[in-house]
Every structure is written in structure tokens, then in C-alpha cells.
Amino acid sequence: MLSFNILLTSFSTVAKIAGVCLLLLLARGVFWFFNMMFILPLLDPLRKLPGPTGSSMQNHFREVTDPKYSPEVHEEWRERFGKTFRFHGFGKHDFRLMTFDFRVLTHVLNSPTYEKPWQTRALLARLIGRGIFSMEGSEHKMQRRLIGPAFTSTSVKTMVPIFLQKARQMCERWDILISEPFLDDVETPMDPPPAYAAVATASEKFRGRTIDVAHWTSRASFDVIGLAGFDYRFNSLDDESEAVYSAYRRMFNVADKGPRMRGVLELYFPIIRTLWPDNGTRVTNESLCIIDKAGRKLVAAKKATVLAEAPDVQDNQQKDILSLLIKANLSTDASKRLSDVELLDQCSTFLLAGSDSVSLAISWCLHYLSQNPKIQSRLRDELRSKSPSLSPPYPAIDYILTEEKYPLRATLPPTYCSTDYSVEEHWDEIEASPYLDAVVRETLRICPPVHGTIRVATADDKIPVSHPVVLQDGTVVEEGGHISIRKGSYIHIPIEGLNLSTEIWGSDAQVFNPDRWSCLPPSARSPAHPGLGNVMTFGFGPHSCLGYKFCISEMKAFLATMLPQFVFTPAEGVEISKFNAILTRPYISGKWDKGTQLPIVVGRYTT
Numbered sequence: 054m055l056s057f058n059i060l061l062t063s064f065s066t067v068a069k070i071a072g073v074c075l076l077l078l079l080a081r082g083v084f085w086f087f088n089m090m091f092i093l094p095l096l097d098p099l100r101k102l103p104g105p106t107g108s109s110m111q112n113h114f115r116e117v118t119d120p121k122y123s124p125e126v127h128e129e130w131r132e133r134f135g136k137t138f139r140f141h142g143f144g145k146h147d148f149r150l151m152t153f154d155f156r157v158l159t160h161v162l163n164s165p166t167y168e169k170p171w172q173t174r175a176l177l178a179r180l181i182g183r184g185i186f187s188m189e190g191s192e193h194k195m196q197r198r199l200i201g202p203a204f205t206s207t208s209v210k211t212m213v214p215i216f217l218q219k220a221r222q223m224c225e226r227w228d229i230l231i232s233e234p235f236l237d238d239v240e241t242p243m244d245p246p247p248a249y250a251a252v253a254t255a256s257e258k259f260r261g262r263t264i265d266v267a268h269w270t271s272r273a274s275f276d277v278i279g280l281a282g283f284d285y286r287f288n289s290l291d292d293e294s295e296a297v298y299s300a301y302r303r304m305f306n307v308a309d310k311g312p313r314m315r316g317v318l319e320l321y322f323p324i325i326r327t328l329w330p331d332n333g334t335r336v337t338n339e340s341l342c343i344i345d346k347a348g349r350k351l352v353a354a355k356k357a358t359v360l361a362e363a364p365d366v367q368d369n370q371q372k373d374i375l376s377l378l379i380k381a382n383l384s385t386d387a388s389k390r391l392s393d394v395e396l397l398d399q400c401s402t403f404l405l406a407g408s409d410s411v412s413l414a415i416s417w418c419l420h421y422l423s424q425n426p427k428i429q430s431r432l433r434d435e436l437r438s439k440s441p442s443l444s445p446p447y448p449a450i451d452y453i454l455t456e457e458k459y460p461l462r463a464t465l466p467p468t469y470c471s472t473d474y475s476v477e478e479h480w481d482e483i484e485a486s487p488y489l490d491a492v493v494r495e496t497l498r499i500c501p502p503v504h505g506t507i508r509v510a511t512a513d514d515k516i517p518v519s520h521p522v523v524l525q526d527g528t529v530v531e532e533g534g535h536i537s538i539r540k541g542s543y544i545h546i547p548i549e550g551l552n553l554s555t556e557i558w559g560s561d562a563q564v565f566n567p568d569r570w571s572c573l574p575p576s577a578r579s580p581a582h583p584g585l586g587n588v589m590t591f592g593f594g595p596h597s598c599l600g601y602k603f604c605i606s607e608m609k610a611f612l613a614t615m616l617p618q619f620v621f622t623p624a625e626g627v628e629i630s631k632f633n634a635i636l637t638r639p640y641i642s643g644k645w646d647k648g649t650q651l652p653i654v655v656g657r658y659t660t
């Protein structure tokens with residue numbers, strides 16, 4: 054009886070303590086909520102800035118991030134509130150900064166006070182590990198120093214044969230698709246589209262087939278980064294069921310659906326994934342497992358090769374990015390070296406950063422060319438006039454990969470080996486095509502695959518402005534003055550908004566006009582415009598895109614291979630829309646559930 058009483062007393066003591074703890078926890082929660090909703094906003098210096106309002110729980114995420122609305126909304130806000138203003142994040146209490154003032158942007162993107170928010174880094178780390186994307190501070194600096202040399206112009210030039218070879222291979226697949234007998238339920242031969250009537254011979258019907266170009270460029274660019282990044286043959290152009298490729302596709306098909314409430318909850322409470330995994334979590338985990346296994350093998354094999362190599366073998370010659378990275382890693386101070394896991398994370402980073410982004414840029418370019426037949430014809434004429442090698446029937450098409458010059462390419466199909474034309478000559482012709490350069494730049498301007506990026510202030514700060522900001526109370530912060538921002542505030546960098554700003558690009562900013570690149574307005578030129586290549590597409594500052602040159606070269610190689618051979622026209626009755634989920638993707642309006650798609654009629658160009 055006594056022991057029962059003792060038990061009862063101890064139980065009631067424990068219950069009391071638990072009750073008090075619970076109450077304290079609840080009080081802490083209530084205080085946190087009250088503080089976040091009512092006290093902190095009163096003290097937030099951003100509340101003084103002009104900007105759009107809304108009801109207490111209204112957010113502006115759709116206006117800021119959805120490409121369906123963002124181009125118009127950004128322009129309207131900039132005109133109404135000036136270059137620097139605030140909008141609402143998760144509700145009226147959540148003030149966020151947006152700016153079109155390059156002085157503000159330069160400060161934010163260059164200062165160590167501003168970092169990528171932990172939410173962005175956690176989301177990326179879940180998918181691609183802790184690579185350079187999720188690094189900040191000294192760790193980031195160290196990784197950038199190691200990785201940077203693998204992306205110089207010289208290094209990228211050694212990758213050109215891969216770009217050209219994969220572009221050729223994709224064109225061959227398209228050619229086969231176009232040549233296949235037309236089945237009633239797939240496609241029928243058709244009259245040439247009016248803009249191309251002149252190019253079809255009288256006896257020949259224009260042979261065109263609707264091809265989902267986004268699907269094919271995605272496969273091609275994955276193969277490219279496999280070879281250029283790790284000398285690994287995904288071969289997804291031939292077989293899209295390749296294990297690592299399909300694991301990536303499955304994983305990103307989940308992520309590409311965009312943020313859902315569950316995803317946001319998982320970010321704050323990752324335990325949900327373990328306790329209550331849904332189908333998306335299972336698919337992601339399985340995919341990560343496959344990628345991890347393949348990646349470990351690859352890193353181990355590469356490391357062994359690099360270690361076995363004579364130390365005097367020249368860098369930047371016939372080397373994939375991972376080999377260059379391993380070599381640089383080995384020659385660095387042991388305490389600063391990347392571990393095998395970190396090397397693996399870099400591989401995943403390159404796969405994410407280097408495949409879909411470029412494939413989308415190429416796809417969007419084909420979309421704009423299909424809608425602008427005159428621009429398309431002019432580009433084709435330029436490419437065909439440059440060199441016989443750029444005109445069908447490609448007398449020297451096997452020139453591209455000569456084994457003695459490009460031993461790395463020894464792993465590629467033997468059909469691409471002959472010696473009658475050098476890659477250098479071919480590439481020089483492509484590089485010396487001004488209209489191609491303008492088309493590529495214009496595509497990257499008008500449809501940047503990365504729609505925007507975010508930074509968070511890690512300390513209270515004062516940001517200099519180069520354009521006056523009229524505060525809510527009428528006070529003016531003059532040019533050269535400062536606006537205050539407090540620790541924890543978010544800054545949205547509107548990449549697309551800046552690329553489409555009429556103030557920078559002129560009244561035709563939303564028009565696809567490659568000619569603008571022969572006479573840029575001063576506001577779009579350096580030093581007024583600090584972006585890489587005069588656009589914001591690749592950012593600038595210490596976190597700017599490492600793959601900028603890689604991307605431009607790959608795009609040029611693909612367009613220079615496709616355009617002389619094919620004609621692109623919009624698929625009839627299909628309207629294409631943009632969706633922003635990690636990257637800006639095309640889909641058929643009303644059919645987002647079918648995922649990324651960009652159907653275009655691809656016809657053979659005949660003279």
C-alpha cells in the first residue's frame with residue numbers, strides 16, 4: 054500500500070512537472086507567435102519602405118515568383134514604388150526587400166553579411182548534398198577556389214567536342230523520328246508552314262513531327278554533363294532508362310511540382326519524412342540511394358586514376374571537371390581538402406546545376422525561334438554561310454572527334470572519328486557567328502532559367518542606395534543615403550524582373566529581339582550593369598554562376614548543329630506556359646500535371 058502511495062505521489066509530481074513544462078512551452082509558443090506577428094513588425098525598418106499592401110494573411114509570393122504574373126507585376130511595382138521597395142512574405146507581418154537598384158544589389162550580393170537562407174540551403178542539401186551551392190563563408194571560398202579552375206575558358210574549350218557530339222547525336226535521333234513512317238494517330242505529312250513554304254521542294258511535302266524538345270534536350274544535356282563533368286556515359290539519349298538518369302528524373306519530377314504545404318512542413322520538421330513518409334519522400338530516398346552508390350564508385354575510380362597519373366600531366370587538357378577537382382584537391386593543404394563525401398556532393402551539384410538549366414535554355418531558345426520565323430531564318434543563314442561544315446548534308450560530319458587529339462573521347466561511339474576537319478576550325482566558325490551570340494544572349498535575357506534568388510541578412514545593416522527611396526511617411530532617402538535592414542530580413546533578387554526591366558532595356562524589353570545586342574543601351578552595359586554577360590541570369594559576385602561559359606558554349610554548339618538541319622514551328626493549338634519550380638520550365642497550358650513539355654514541330658530543312 055505504502056509503495057502504491059509513493060508511486061502515486063511520484064506520478065503526480067512527474068505529471069505536475071510535465072504540466073508546467075507544457076505550459077512553459079505553450080507560453081513560449083504564444084510569445085513567439087505574438088512577437089513575430091505584432092511586435093517585431095513594428096520594429097522592422099522595412100515597414101517604412103513603400104510597397105504593395107494586402108490583408109493580414111495575404112502574401113505576394115505568386116506575384117513575385119510566378120512567371121505568369123511576375124513580368125507585369127515587377128514593372129508595375131517598380132513604377133509605383135521606385136527601384137527599392139518591400140513586399141509581404143508569409144503575411145502582412147513579414148516584410149521583404151525587393152530592389153532594382155544595382156547599388157543595393159551589389160552591396161547585398163558582395164557582402165558576407167548576406168547569405169542564402171537556411172531554407173534554400175536545406176532544400177538543396179536534401180537533393181544534392183552539401184556542395185558549393187549550400188556553402189557560405191570560408192568553406193564556400195575554399196570550394197570556389199578549388200572548383201573555379203575547372204570552368205575557365207580553356208577548360209570549357211576542351212569540352213566543346215562533347216557538346217558537338219551530343220548535339221549531333223540528338224539531331225540524328227530527331228532525323229530518325231521525322232523519317233519514320235507517319236502513323237495516322239501520331240503525325241501526318243503536312244504542308245510547309247507559310248514562313249517556310251520557300252524551303253520545301255514542290256514535290257516534297259514538308260516532313261515535320263511534333264517533338265517534345267524539352268524532353269530531348271534534357272536527355273542530351275544530362276549526357277553532356279556526365280561526360281564533361283565526370284567522363285561518365287549516361288547515354289540517356291540512346292536509352293532513357295539508364296539507372297542514374299532515371300533516378301534523377303524521378304527525384305526532380307517530385308521537386309519540380311513546386312512547393313507544397315507538406316514540403317514546407319518537412320523543411321521545418323524533417324522528422325516527418327521518417328515518421329510519415331509519403332510517395333514523394335520514398336521516390337526521393339530511393340533515387341538518392343541509387344545516385345549515391347553510382348557516385349561513390351565514380352569518385353573512387355577517378356581518384357585511383359588521378360593518383361596513378363604522372364604528376365606532370367597537364368591540367369585543363371582532356372580532363373573532366375571531377376578529375377580537375379580531385380587533382381586540385383590532392384595538391385591543396387591536407388586540412389583544407391574536400392572529403393570523398395564532399396566530392397560526391399559536388400558531382401550532384403554539377404548534375405543539378407549543369408544539366409536542366411542548360412537544357413531549358415536551349416528549349417526556350419527553340420520556342421522563341423519557332424515563334425519568330427524571320428529571326429530563325431536569319432540565324433540559319435548566318436550559320437550556313439559560315440562554313441560548309443555547318444550545312445547539310447554535312448560532308449565532314451564525322452570530323453568532330455579525333456582520338457589522338459581528344460583521348461577522353463575514346464569512350465565515345467567510333468562513328469565520330471575521322472580526321473578531315475578539326476574541331477578548332479569548326480568551333481572558331483561557331484564562335485565567330487555574331488547573330489548566334491545575340492540569339493543566345495537574348496534567350497538568356499528574356500527567359501532566365503533561374504527566375505530569382507534570395508538572400509538573408511545575418512546582421513543588422515545599412516544598405517546604400519543610388520536612387521531615391523520615398524518612405525511611407527514622405528521622407529526621402531536620397532541617392533548616396535542608406536536604408537536600414539535588420540538581421541533575419543529577406544532580400545529578393547528579381548533576376549527575371551531585372552532582365553525585363555524597361556528602365557534598363559527600353560520599351561521593347563519583353564520582346565525577343567536579338568538585334569538589341571548590337572547596340573545595347575548604356576543602362577544595360579558595364580559598369581552600369583554589373584551582371585555576368587550584361588544580364589542577371591547568372592548573378593554576379595562571389596556566388597555567381599561558375600558554369601556561365603560552359604552554358605553559353607553548350608547552347609551555341611547545340612543551336613549551330615540543329616539550325617542548319619531543322620526548321621522549328623509552333624505546334625498547332627498548343628499554348629506554352631512557364632512554371633517556376635527551382636527552374637523556369639515550359640508546360641502545355643492547362644496540363645501542368647503532365648510535367649515539363651515543350652512540343653514543337655520539327656521539320657527537315659531542305660534546299
Ligand code: HEM
Pocket residue numbers: 169185186197402403406407408410411414501502503506507589590591592595596597598599600601603604
Ligand atoms: C542556363 C544555365 C544556367 C543558369 C541560368 C545558371 C544560373 C545560376 C545562378 C543565378 C547562380 C547563382 C545563384 C545565387 O546566387 O543564388 C548560379 C550558381 C552556380 N552555377 Fe549556374 N547556371 C547555369 C548553368 C550552370 C552550369 C552549366 C553549371 C556547371 C556545370 C553551373 C554551376 C553553378 C554553380 C556551381 C553555382 C554556385 C556558385 C557558388 O555558389 O559559388 N551553372 N547559377
